[in-house]
Amino acid sequence: xxxxxxxxxxxxxxxxxHKLDPRAKIILTFVxxxxxxxxxxxxxxxxxxxxxxxxxxxxxxxxxxxxxxLKMIVVLVVFTGILQIIYNDEGTLLWKPFQQFDFAVTTxxxxxxxxxxxxIVSLILFSSLLTYTTSPTMLxxxxxxxxxxxxxxxxxxxxxxxxxxxxxxxxxxxxxxxxIIMSAQKxxxxxxxxxxxxxxxxxxxxVFIPLIVNSFRRAYELAFAxxxxxxxxxxxxxxxKEMKLGIRDYxxxxxxxxxxxxxxxxxxxxxxxxxxxxxxx
Amino acid sequence: MDDKxxxxxxxxxxxxDEEDASEAFAVKDVSFTVDKGEFVVVLGHNxxxxxxxxxxxxxxxxxxxxxxxxxxxxxxxxxxxxxxxxKVGVVFQNPxxxxxxxxxxxxxxxxxxxxxxxxxxxxxxxxxxxxxxGMYEYRLHETHRLSGGQxxxxxIAGMIAMLPDCIxxxxxxxxxxxxxxxxxxxxALELNKNxxxxxxxxxxxxxxxxxxxxxxxxxxxxxxxSGTPSEIFAQKEMLEKCGLDVPDIVKLAGxxxxxxxxxxxxxxxxxxxxxxxLKILNP
Amino acid sequence: MVxxxxxxxxxxxxxxxxxEITALNNVSFxxxxxxxxGIIGHTxxxxxxxxxxxxxxxKPESGQVLLHGKDINANKASIKEARxxxxxxxxYPEYQLFEETCAKDIAFGPKNMGLSTEEVKERVLKAAEFVxxxxxxxNKSPFDLSGGQxxxxxIAxxxxxxxxxxxxxxxTAGLDPIGxxxxxxxxxxxxxxxxxxxxxxSHSMDDIAKTADKILVMNKGTLAMCGSVQExxxxxxxxxxxxxxxxxxxxxxxxLRAEIPELSPDIFTVEAAAEELSVYFKGxxxx
Numbered sequence: 001x002x003x004x005x006x007x008x009x010x011x012x013x014x015x016x017x018h019k020l021d022p023r024a025k026i027i028l029t030f031v032x033x034x035x036x037x038x039x040x041x042x043x044x045x046x047x048x049x050x051x052x053x054x055x056x057x058x059x060x061x062x063x064x065x066x067x068x069x070l071k072m073i074v075v076l077v078v079f080t081g082i083l084q085i086i087y088n089d090e091g092t093l094l095w096k097p098f099q100q101f102d103f104a105v106t107t108x109x110x111x112x113x114x115x116x117x118x119x120i121v122s123l124i125l126f127s128s129l130l131t132y133t134t135s136p137t138m139l140x141x142x143x144x145x146x147x148x149x150x151x152x153x154x155x156x157x158x159x160x161x162x163x164x165x166x167x168x169x170x171x172x173x174x175x176x177x178x179x180i181i182m183s184a185q186k187x188x189x190x191x192x193x194x195x196x197x198x199x200x201x202x203x204x205x206x207v208f209i210p211l212i213v214n215s216f217r218r219a220y221e222l223a224f225a226x227x228x229x230x231x232x233x234x235x236x237x238x239x240x241k242e243m244k245l246g247i248r249d250y251x252x253x254x255x256x257x258x259x260x261x262x263x264x265x266x267x268x269x270x271x272x273x274x275x276x277x278x279x280x281x
Numbered sequence: 282m283d284d285k286x287x288x289x290x291x292x293x294x295x296x297x298d299e300e301d302a303s304e305a306f307a308v309k310d311v312s313f314t315v316d317k318g319e320f321v322v323v324l325g326h327n328x329x330x331x332x333x334x335x336x337x338x339x340x341x342x343x344x345x346x347x348x349x350x351x352x353x354x355x356x357x358x359x360x361x362x363x364x365x366x367x368k369v370g371v372v373f374q375n376p377x378x379x380x381x382x383x384x385x386x387x388x389x390x391x392x393x394x395x396x397x398x399x400x401x402x403x404x405x406x407x408x409x410x411x412x413x414x415g416m417y418e419y420r421l422h423e424t425h426r427l428s429g430g431q432x433x434x435x436x437i438a439g440m441i442a443m444l445p446d447c448i449x450x451x452x453x454x455x456x457x458x459x460x461x462x463x464x465x466x467x468x469a470l471e472l473n474k475n476x477x478x479x480x481x482x483x484x485x486x487x488x489x490x491x492x493x494x495x496x497x498x499x500x501x502x503x504x505x506x507s508g509t510p511s512e513i514f515a516q517k518e519m520l521e522k523c524g525l526d527v528p529d530i531v532k533l534a535g536x537x538x539x540x541x542x543x544x545x546x547x548x549x550x551x552x553x554x555x556x557x558x559l560k561i562l563n564p
Numbered sequence: 565m566v567x568x569x570x571x572x573x574x575x576x577x578x579x580x581x582x583x584e585i586t587a588l589n590n591v592s593f594x595x596x597x598x599x600x601x602g603i604i605g606h607t608x609x610x611x612x613x614x615x616x617x618x619x620x621x622x623k624p625e626s627g628q629v630l631l632h633g634k635d636i637n638a639n640k641a642s643i644k645e646a647r648x649x650x651x652x653x654x655x656y657p658e659y660q661l662f663e664e665t666c667a668k669d670i671a672f673g674p675k676n677m678g679l680s681t682e683e684v685k686e687r688v689l690k691a692a693e694f695v696x697x698x699x700x701x702x703n704k705s706p707f708d709l710s711g712g713q714x715x716x717x718x719i720a721x722x723x724x725x726x727x728x729x730x731x732x733x734x735x736t737a738g739l740d741p742i743g744x745x746x747x748x749x750x751x752x753x754x755x756x757x758x759x760x761x762x763x764x765x766s767h768s769m770d771d772i773a774k775t776a777d778k779i780l781v782m783n784k785g786t787l788a789m790c791g792s793v794q795e796x797x798x799x800x801x802x803x804x805x806x807x808x809x810x811x812x813x814x815x816x817x818x819x820l821r822a823e824i825p826e827l828s829p830d831i832f833t834v835e836a837a838a839e840e841l842s843v844y845f846k847g848x849x850x851x
Contacts, residue, residue, distance in 0.1 A: 326740040326741075326742060326743070327710070327711050327712055327738075327739065327740045327743060328710050328711065328712075428607060428608075429607070455737075455738045456737065456738055458606065458607045458767050459606075459767050459809055460606060460607070460807060461607075485740040485741065487741070524740055524741065524742040524743070525740065525741055525742070526741035526742075529770060529812040529813070529834050530812060530816070532834055533812070533813065533816070533834045533837055533838055536834065536835070536838035536842075537838055537841055537842055537845075540838060540839075540842035541842065541846070542841065542842050542845045551812070551815060551816050551819065554816060555816065555819050555820060558820065558841065558845075559820075559823055561845070562824075562845065562848055
């Protein structure tokens with residue numbers, strides 16, 4: 001069911017993570033993602049993965065929801081894992097099924113597969129934690145503020161942010177609408193699931209035309225509603241929610257800073273050479 | 282200009298086709314007034330032009346001919362545009378297409394934010410507005426998960442947060458279930474009573490007109506009749522001719538009179554009918 | 565003759581998220597050929613899920629839907645058959661119009677059924693007749709029509725498949741009094757002409773009381789009541805507890821009965837109420 005998608009959704013709450021300044025959250029998420037690409041061994045990766053899990057626990061978002069979000073990328077994860085096993089020949093040979101082919105399962109392949117899978121999963125965890133705990137409006141507000149230096153080169157940042165707010169607001173509405181239109185056309189005997197690629201593309205015409213027509217109608221009505229509320233596109237808007245970095249945010253920055261320092265130290269200065277997996281590889 | 286009137290329509294005509302205004306008038310030569318604290322219901326069938334009235338009332342549309350005044354300000358004068366939209370809020374039919382933000386309180390804040398009000402005051406206005414429509418507990422909810430009636434109440438709160446003197450409802454109940462319809466109607470009536478807000482309520486549900494101080498009937502863009510609910514509903518033929526009807530209770534009272542039951546002429550609600558029927562049984 | 569049977573059907577949405585809902589819980593009922601069935605229940609009671617079960621747009625997690633005694637979810641062919649024999653018209657169907665002309669849009673369903681060009685043409689004309697569409701309107705773009713006309717065009721699109729069971733989700737939503745009255749008459753014409761079963765989801769208890777042979781009452785995903793207009797509306801208290809209303813006349817009479825217990829409890833329409841109250845009044849005053 002198309003409605004079941006949870007990626008990009010927001011789950012309101014009052015946790016430490018929910019209360020962080022959205023700007024801080026964006027920066028921290030970004031830092032974590034960079035750290036994920038910098039880390040080179042299981043110790044540092046484990047550290048980051050553990051911090052992702054701890055952050056989720058702190059945010060009080062149920063792990064069920066998180067797992068559901070991860071379900072969407074299972075195929076990608078498995079596929080990447082298999083590629084790693086196929087292309088990595090380092091380490092001890094474990095299994096060579098076909099003598100004539102140059103394909104072998106090695107410890108190195110398995111380790112790098114596990115490594116990359118944890119890396120992708122952590123990446124998704126961090127980024128979905130950002131959207132799960134931050135309302136779309138706050139997110140766009142934060143992006144608007146982070147991008148505000150661009151105003152100097154005459155980019156209309158607040159219009160961009162407004163567009164993003166509206167886009168995010170209408171995603172669930174449009175998903176619901178696609179669902180209804182598809183049901184309605186299926187009820188009239190439309191076959192949207194079988195046939196060749198071109199046939200299927202053609203079959204989507206009765207779905208997309210109404211969707212586009214309805215979106216224009218929505219846009220038209222929304223524009224009136226916004227005008228009624230004194231929006232002009234270039235007025236100086238104030239915001240109800242001021243963003244202020246507080247002790248909470250500085251604490252978070254400090255913790256993450258320590259973590260990242262640890263990741264860099266273990267990755268580049270080989271402090272963790274005692275670590276068992278390292279020696280096997 | 283008479284200061285007593287909040288909203289004045291003076292021989293207003295409006296055509297969507299600016300080139301050829303003689304054709305296809307959506308509104309033709311309409312005049313009426315709305316006073317402070319008055320509850321006015323506008324009745325008309327689909328496509329009668331009644332919805333165009335809503336957009337004419339706050340300078341979204343400007344009359345092709347005639348004038349609309351809000352507290353003495355001419356809506357065709359651009360310098361009043363913002364002031365007018367602050368004074369006259371409009372709530373539209375489709376609850377989905379007037380909510381801008383994903384979170385309830387953020388949506389309500391949208392108007393005051395556009396007015397450039399300072400953050401603390403916006404917070405205050407938003408909280409008050411949400412309390413006025415009974416949606417305060419939902420302030421952190423996602424807008425798209427609300428019921429239709431709740432969405433409309435959020436839209437109303439978005440208007441209240443701009444501190445208007447008048448709210449125009451453009452068929453706010455047409456897309457709602459009976460529960461949502463009741464919620465919106467109750468909210469409108471409470472605003473009228475408690476906050477002394479003038480309400481213009483455009484609808485094609487006859488039952489929603491019984492609470493009005495004044496009812497206006499629009500057909501083919503023209504004002505056909507204006508009067509108290511009883512006066513309007515007494516003109517059953519006129520209403521049917523323009524695609525409308527009378528509320529079932531009024532219809533029932535009429536049938537009873539035809540069958541020789543001597544009921545009082547002023548029956549609009551179930552309460553009225555129960556009271557009057559029992560009265561003639563036990564004089 | 566039973567045409568459609570729903571047997572112990574259950575279904576839930578959004579498993580594994582905080583928004584999980586059990587939409588249907590062990591629902592069973594059957595529908596006779598030619599019946600007009602009213603489905604009532606407040607928003608979220610499971611009505612919309614239920615009607616999607618009737619032509620296999622959703623498949624029951626447990627239980628069966630039988631059309632002419634055969635499980636509609638048995639195989640691809642049975643699903644296809646159910647889609648054409650059970651016509652489903654959603655709320656605000658006008659938002660699903662997509663073709664260049666009304667005629668083409670109405671033809672979409674019959675074409676998908678694999679009928680011959682002549683047959684399709686014939687059906688389009690017949691469906692247009694049901695909803696009172698002139699030839700001129702048929703050649704117009706559906707996007708140029710008025711709201712009420714669009715609605716009728718969309719409903720004609722479902723009628724053109726000549727379904728044996730026509731299911732409509734709030735067909736009159738958003739229409740003005742005359743529009744409502746006319747549309748209900750058109751649906752009634754379709755039923756009389758084709759002998760089809762019609763199922764209408766509606767919030768208007770007055771419309772249901774006037775037209776339905778049988779009423780299904782949905783509440784919290786279960787079938788709370790199933791019976792004739794009299795059987796259902798005589799339980800006014802239960803309906804009100806579920807957040808539903810009763811017909812105007814029923815509500816009035818039940819209040820008067822508190823004072824005048826002699827009044828008949830089986831009054832569901834304004835006409836019947838007028839008759840009952842005038843007869844009672846004359847009886848009282850002539851004494």
